[in-house]
Amino acid sequence: MKEYRTINKIAGPLVFLDKTEPIGYGELVNLVLADGTVKRGQVLDTSDELVVVQIFETTAGIGKDTGVRFTGEAIKMPVGREMLGRILSGGGKPIDGGPEIVPEKRLDITGAAINPYARGNPSDFIQTGVSTIDGTNTLVRGQKLPIFSGAGLPHNKLALQIARQAKVPGSTEGFAVVFAAMGITKEEANYFMQDFERTGALEHAVVFLNLADDPAVERIITPRLALTTAEYLAFELGMHVLVILTDMTNYCEALRQIGAAREEVPGRRGYPGYMYTDLACLYERAGIIKGQKGSVTQIPILTMPGDDITHPIPDLTGYITEGQIVVNRELHRKGIYPPVNVLPSLSRLMNLGIGKGHTREDHKKVSDQMYAGYAEGNDLRGLVAIVGKDALSERDRMLLEFADIFENRFVRQGYDEDRTIEDTLNLGWDLLSTLPVEQLVRIDRELIQKYHPKFRTGAKKE
């Protein structure tokens, strides 16, 4: 393989080379330093005069004497069944002291878009055991449902609870968790690792760790490695894979860093104009394929800078993903775990996975009714602050009360509490029964007759 020593300029993570043979766009590049270490990069721009290479590690040690080898192929990663239970670096190298991965296959990490015509319709209800998700923002197989959080909130804890408890009731098919950490601290990483070990989840998991002190640009490839692994496990081995990506905010920062180094015209808040497309190329790698076993379900986690949901990162994410679970600081301060605010949360695929044959016939109506009641009760809290409780009508007082019990009984649950969907829905009915029946305008009379505690014959639950 030819080696070039024509480096002309190095700026941030980018290396500019003069005159080379024709080099392919997107090719993998190896840079051999004077001391023999090898660094990897990718071609970002190629012409007959100039080649721009983006380095995935630090550029420390790279100089005009560095040899550059073009491999002639896109970045591929070795994948195999035995990756399960392994811990890899953000660049895909084993860091658990175990042997190298013996590849069964080498796959292009950029992945290809699933033909929309080949996609299957996601409709398998995933029970996470968390009421605010199962009841009001249901997750289904093949969905991408991010957690929008803020600094200092227990989003990691929630993600772990979901990873641990998630199951499709009645299904015995193989499942796996692919966990990709981008720029999280060692402490956070340990938290995840300990929990995986404590619960025995590690043997079904593949872990990619890019820590806070690892090179930022490596974060560009970490999620791609994780998703390539997930796709392999799902579509080649027929497993149901849950991918957790944390923290997407760090990924986007790395994207911005490269954009700035390339002197691109920045978009909103300095993030590159192609960030939407770039994020879509990650998030869209979730789904199921018609007539094939296996699925990729994604739970990306991102921390909203300044808890601002209109910040470009959550904003663009929300436009691509099928809803979002919003973790709320106010609820957290009230000591409620998991502090999920159901009002701005949403699962767009919920209606496909609930109702008769999936969960229970009353699911949607119960969910809508609770949602409406909580939303109105929550609004009234503002009013109470001004006029006091006494000025409220009877109906308003009841709604205000409903908002409180909703938070305390429905939202709040234990870290190890795994509620079945039946539990969640029955709990919902119990809460709704505190309101007069005439107020339940979103539920048909039939369902009320069948499920409302007041009419339900037999033992009352809880």
Added chain:
Amino acid sequence: MEVKEKKTKEKKHAVLKRIAGPVVTAVNLDAHMYDVVKVGKEALMGEVIKIQGDNIIIQVYEDTSGIRPGEPVENTGLSLAVELGPGLLTSIYDGIQRPLAVLVDKMGNFIERGVSAPGLSHEKKWTFKPLVKSGDKLEAGAILGEVQETNIVHRVMLPPNAKPGIVKVIKSGDFTVDEFICVLEDGREYPMIQRWPVRVPRPVREKMNPTIPLITGQRILDGLFPIAKGGTAAIPGPFGSGKTVTQQQLAKWSDAEIVVYIGCGERGNEMTEVLTEFPHLEDPKTGKPLMERTVLIANTSNMPVAAREASVYTGITIAEYFRDMGYDVSLMADSTSRWAEAMREISSRLEEMPGEEGYPAYLAARLSEFYERAGLVKTLNGARGSVSVIGAVSPPGGDFSEPVTQNTLRIVKVFWALDAKLSQRRHFPAINWLNSYSLYLESLNDYYDREVSPEWNRIRSWAMEVLQKESELQEIVQLVGSDALPESEQVTIEVARMIREFFLQQNAYDKVDTFCDMKKQYDMMKAIKLFSDLAYAAQIAGVSPSQINTIKSKNELNQIKFIKDYKPELAKIEKEMDTEFNVLRSAA
């Protein structure tokens, strides 16, 4: 101006010089703007978008990884065009009219590259029934004959740029789209297929003013903010406000004969929902699958960005083609913001001077050109056809002041303001009745007088007034509580609530409520108005608002929307209401 082969004089070999993502540079290429070129050894499809000295800048519709400088480039000499003819309906295309089903056959479940696939099947035979005979004099756009494509009759036309001529031979029988079915005296021969460059609007004889509403079956749209056939509407909404559901409802239920749905930069799973749902949906008028009158274009967000840019043009050209047959076509573009972002991405790769928020300076021009292709027209063959365009806009952070929303609002006549607050309260469709508007109301008045009821216009204004009044009153209620309001205004609050919850809220997932015709809308609103009249009368007679609120039958009104054969039930409720008020009044 049908697409013709241009002669390309090749001197030196045309080769690639630079590759940077979806934009590549070629040299020694004899090219014109918007020529379609084949890029690299794999002959990836691209389009010339800039000429700068010897450098020809090309946007490529497929992934460019691995392409090297020095690889060949070939100019086809054609503009980016779509194939138009029998076989369009029920098709599902990507942004450059490649049928997705064919792509699955050719390259599996994932979109690979370098595969071309024609938009129409060139093998399938269609039964052509001529409607002209030899000796007939034909103008451009004349209808030659018919093909029963699905339950829709596909009218085969002379291309809109053909010169007039006299029919010499017209065939009848089964033909592929490429076989000649018509020969003119001067020797010109025509097959059923036409090719038309997507960036050029198809000509019409005359554009007319829209006077007929596009009935959507959605109460807040038909009732309060109607769009006319041939009109333009925008649905801007922050994410999670139910934009996609609203658009899909429109595609399913609007009374256009043909639906073109463009998923531009859409979510893959949502597109799948459309793809799996449409074939099973029944057309409320014909009982046939809805898909039989639909063309879908799906270019998901992770498919190549240049093809996303083209998808909107591909869609509207197909819509115009059906319009030219004399059909009412409704086109949904979801979302034009993604389209604008594709323009921005290409523009920044071209290192063009950016305008507002990095969007190219020509954003406004491109948007208005696109929406201007909508309209109610007299076609070249004298028929009446229309293309109604409903564009979704996805403003970042729900901020309507951003350039795409603003430039769109300057053009469109109807604005359906989706509101995240409403959807959080599960008020669906989450269209804000205070911020939305329709500029078609006046031109449609005659239609409502004629087709619904002479009362309709008055009753609609009444409802709008009540809602407006409520929003003012709510401000006071927020401060002092509802008990502090004068009694008549407490009645207003209750009536407004009924309009909101009973009339405006509509359940897209309920079998019956998903579509509500104009007559039913009128009856429902009339019943609420009846309550209102009775309530005010009772209040003046001394009945207190809290007593009025105890009227049981009014809450029964909410069930009307879920009942298919609602008339007997409605009559019963109205009667009960009257009785209950009589009791109250006599007690007062």
